[in-house]
Amino acid sequence: MKKLLIALAITVLASSNAFAFSIGDYRGPVEFKFTDFSVGALYGSSSGGYGNADGSEDAWGVFKISTLKSADQSATTLWFDGKDSEQLTGIYYGIDDDFWAVSGSGLNIQSVSGIIDVYLDTTTAFNASAGPAARVGTTYPTATDGSLFLRLAFAPGIKFGNGSIIDDHIAYDNNLDSTTVPFTGDGAFYLDVIGGAYASMFDSNYFALVDDSGATHYRDFFGQFDTSTAGAGLWLVKSEDPIGGNAVPEPTSMLLFGIGMVGLALKRKKAA
Secondary structure, eight states, X not given: OHHHHHHHHHHHHHTSOSSOOOOTTOOSEEEEEEEEEEEEOOOSSOOSSSOOOOSSOOEXXXXXXXXXXXXXXXOOEEEEXXXXXXXXXXXXXXXXXXXXXXXXXXXXXXXXXXXXXXXXXXXXXXXXXXXXXXXXXXXXXXXXXXEEEEEEXXXXXXXXXXXXXXXXXXXXXXXXXXSSSSOOEEEEEEEEEEESTTHHHHOOOOEEEEOTTSOEEEESEEEEEEEEEEOSTTOSXXXXXXXXXXXXXXXXXXXHHHHHHHHHHHXXXXXX
């Protein structure tokens, strides 16, 4: 039994990612800081209600993560761009607008669907200056190189708790204070971890959300952003701010912890 447990531990450790990325022993609330460049549909009149999602993409963008910090009072920097000559970059795509409302010079867009792919690379060459035309499918030069770090799905929850079930399906909420550039505004969304080499580290079900029917749903990340400037290189806007979640023990850590507990139990049994 002892040999089997040791062999199992070695097998799991050997399958770990070859990148140097690490947040040490910290496990708890975390915050990713990012900058993104995006494009999307603009509307001159309101949608007339919900139910306008048609399965077609209306918004997408690319991004670079600058830091990963603990989201506690210490705000410790756990990782930063360029550490160990690595970077975290990516693309988000497939956002499908379901509702939009134009009011004066403001525009609120509420969307469904959407995926965020985060890549870990060993270079620091992120560059969005080629503009939207450089995209090929779900890839973008300098943003989707390397290994898939996390795959996240936009998830309903951002409109929970307002007393109406009509908008509970909304996964992405974007407010623009102007319909002409330069834009200012804000937005928010929830995310579920659905893949990537580091999925087990962040698949936490950290946020418990109650919808307007009374059902509880669990989400892994909450994101918000501020649109503060017009984009460059034909991008519509440039945005910033954090995505918050929780780092949980990895299966390897839990396995080693379990092995230690088994060893302790056997020792006690022997002593008895």
